Amino acid sequence: MKEGVTFPLGLFEPAGSGARAISPLLWGLVWLSILVVVFIGVAVLAGIVVRGRGKREPNLVIPPRSGRGLWWIYGGVGISTIILIAFTGWTVTTMAGLTKPSAVPSLTVGVSARQWWWGFHYEAADPTKAFDTANELHIPVGEPVRFNLSSPDVIHSFWVPALGGKMDVIPGRTNQMWLEADKAGVYRGQCSEYCGREHAEMAFSIIAEPKVQFEAWRAAQQASAPIPATAELQDGLAHFVDRCGKCHSVRGTKANGAKGPDLTHLKSxxxxxxxxxxxxLGNLSGWIAHPQGLKPGALMPDIAMSGPEFQSVLSYVETLK
Ligand code: HEC
Ligand SMILES: [Cu+2]
Incomplete structure (x- = not known):
């Protein structure tokens, strides 16, 4: 059974100003490509038919090749060059139009593209209000959002086709882009630069929602994780810090690793x-028990735990709402 983020990328259904600006160019290139294929196909077929007739009908006199045939080459090269230059100009002006958002973005999200997941850092004027999350972005609808893209490992590419163009994420530098969603909805993002074994399984979603809902989500994310109330959960937290805390953070606890996604609000x-x-619950349990079976090569190793230890960690993780 297919699970996870399965809905299509929506390349041809622009839902944001960036994607809308790109859409005519996309269709222009699609139609140009179709025309070229059809034209060349017809020319090749015509050539075969005309030349072939000479073989089947020996009496037919085909005039010897003359210099005029070369005009096909001159004309072909000339017309292609003009069309290509025109499309280059169109591409460059479209790209230039995408560099400036419609308004100064009030929200900035740092994107850390990793093998093979996405870390998101929501900046805030008050640093105590900044927080991290992973693989799921929430943004307010109808407002440009700025993204600062960086990578600690290899080159990735940040792409949400329904909202805008793609941007490479390059180790050692911070690339900037912005996206704006016109309508509320869930949009699929995907890494679009081959980055290793699980490249194809490096998706994320953008949830564009009305400002009020977005603010409620942001306030919930800013909160630290609840302090475990029962002895079992306290045990779970202790094991979690011990076994998982070197790679994962849960705000409000001693787990402050940064090799894996922030799990403070995992269940959201x-x-x-x-x-x-x-x-x-089933997938979470399967993942913690044997991540390598579900995403072979993922940078979370299988971790050997006793039955009770595993159960307490799982129960604790389930509380991270
Ligand atoms: C060596 C580092 C490391 C350790 C130790 C580790 N993890 Fe992970 N974990 C990762 C990485 C890296 C990912 C991202 C994998 C991916 O999606 O490719 C991950 C992903 C996860 C996720 C999915 C999070 C999401 O939002 O997609 C959960 C849940 C998780 N780990 C739980 C645990 C638990 C519980 C433990 C301890 C028993 C643990 N991890 C130990 C590195 C680690
Ligand atoms: Cu990637």
């Missing part, structure tokens, strides 16, 4: 492992 996300699995 719809999927886990960069859009690979639905976020439910």
């Amino acid at each position: 996300r719809a999927t886990i492992a960069a859009g690979v699995l639905d976020n439910n």
Whole structure:
């Protein structure tokens, strides 16, 4: 059964100003490509038919090749060059139009593209209000949002086709882009620069929602994780810090690793492992027990735990709403 982020990328259904600006160019290139294929196909077929007739009908006199044939080459090269220059100009002006958002973005999100998941850092004027999350972005509808893109490992590419163009994420530098969603909805994002074994399983979603809902989500994310109330959960937290805390952070606890996604509000996300699995108890349990079976090569190793230890960690993780 297919799970996780399965809905299409929506390349041909622009839902944001960036994607809308690109759409005519996209269609222009699609139609140009179709025309070229059809034209060349017809020319090749015509050539075969005309030349072939000479073989089947020996009496037919085909005039010897003359210099006029070369005009096909001159004309072909000339017309192609003009069309290509025109499309280059169109591409460059479209790209230039995309560099400036419609308004100064009030929200900035740092994107850390990793093998093979996405870390998101929501900046805030008051640094105590900044927070991290992973693989699921929330943005307010109808407002440009700025993204600062960086990568600690290899080159990735940040792409949400329904909202805008793609931008490479390059180690050692911070690329900037912005996106704006016209309508509320869930949009699919995908890494679009081959980055290793699980490149295809490096999806994320953008949830564009009305400002009020967005603010409610942001306030909930800013909160630290609840302090465990029962002995079992306290045990779970202790094991979690011990076994998982070197790679994962849970705000408000001693777990402050940064090699894996921030799990403070794990259960608020719809999927886990960069859009690979639905976020439910069964999948979470399967993932923690044997991540290598679900996403081979993922940078979370299988971790050997005793039955009770595993159960307490799982129960604790389930409280991270
Ligand atoms: C060596 C580092 C490391 C350790 C130790 C580790 N993890 Fe992970 N974990 C990761 C990485 C990296 C990912 C992202 C994998 C991916 O999607 O490719 C991840 C992903 C996850 C996710 C999915 C999060 C999401 O939003 O997609 C959960 C849940 C998780 N780990 C739980 C745990 C638990 C519980 C433990 C301890 C038993 C643990 N991890 C130990 C590195 C680690
Ligand atoms: Cu990637």
